[in-house]
Amino acid sequence: QVQLVQSGAGVKKPGASVKVSCRASGFTFTDYYLHWVRQAPGQGLEWMGRINPNTGGTHYAQKFQGRVTMTRDTSVGTGYMELTSVTSDDTAVYYCARADSGSYVVWFAPWGQGTLVTVSP
Amino acid sequence: QSVLTQPPSLSGAPGQRVAISCTGSSSNIGSGYDVHWYQQLPGTAPKLLIFGNNNRPSGVPDRFSGSKSGTSASLAIAGLQAEDEADYYCQSYDDSLSAWVFGGGTKLTVL
Numbered sequence: 001q002v003q004l005v006q007s008g009a010g011v012k013k014p015g016a017s018v019k020v021s022c023r024a025s026g027f028t029f030t031d032y033y034l035h036w037v038r039q040a041p042g043q044g045l046e047w048m049g050r051i052n053p054n055t056g057g058t059h060y061a062q063k064f065q066g067r068v069t070m071t072r073d074t075s076v077g078t079g080y081m082e083l084t085s086v087t088s089d090d091t092a093v094y095y096c097a098r099a100d101s102g103s104y105v106v107w108f109a110p111w112g113q114g115t116l117v118t119v120s121p
Numbered sequence: 122q123s124v125l126t127q128p129p130s131l132s133g134a135p136g137q138r139v140a141i142s143c144t145g146s147s148s149n150i151g152s153g154y155d156v157h158w159y160q161q162l163p164g165t166a167p168k169l170l171i172f173g174n175n176n177r178p179s180g181v182p183d184r185f186s187g188s189k190s191g192t193s194a195s196l197a198i199a200g201l202q203a204e205d206e207a208d209y210y211c212q213s214y215d216d217s218l219s220a221w222v223f224g225g226g227t228k229l230t231v232l
Contacts, residue, residue, distance in 0.1 A: 044210065105214065
């Protein structure tokens with residue numbers, strides 16, 4: 001079935017970088033855009049950016065510009081999201097989600113199961 | 122402060138009908154961008170509930186319906202059931218931010 005499987009939870013120290021992976025199965029990885037969304041504990045959903053797995057082209061939310069990098073490895077159908085210089089404010093569950101196209105009216109389905117990243121000294 | 126505004130919480134008795142509002146502005150919903158809705162059960166990832174303002178993915182009961190007018194949208198749940206207790210989020214696109222945006226979420230409690 002169509003699904004996205006993410007890497008496991010992790011703990012990082014302030015100032016470190018974190019890299020989360022998202023492996024696609026059940027569909028052609030390069031036919032769909034991959035978005036990243038995060039959710040801080042007890043908070044709502046926050047869009048971080050997207051990548052076109054076919055071209056590698058990216059579009060990041062202004063808040064994360066300069067600190068986030070989204071990449072992909074088409075040989076293994078996997079997308080990656082790396083966030084640098086993390087602080088306690090980056091403690092959150094990070095989700096990847098598939099979008100049907102590059103248009104502005106897209107919805108997200110399915111979603112990965114989420115990866116909890118905890119930033120703690 | 123979310124770009125799309127939802128009531129933080131709502132409650133209803135089993136069998137009742139509830140509606141969750143999502144208010145935007147001229148740079149998102151008011152610009153004609155579609156609104157989509159997600160259901161997030163406790164401890165799980167969000168799941169698509171309504172896409173393109175009023176369309177249900179396969180498997181979503183017809184008790185769930187969506188609508189959009191002007192700068193706002195609404196998710197209605199008829200015949201409320203215990204398993205509908207969850208957080209609900211609206212989502213659209215904002216062209217002044219050049220970003221996809223979410224509402225702050227509404228926690229629905231079934232009494």
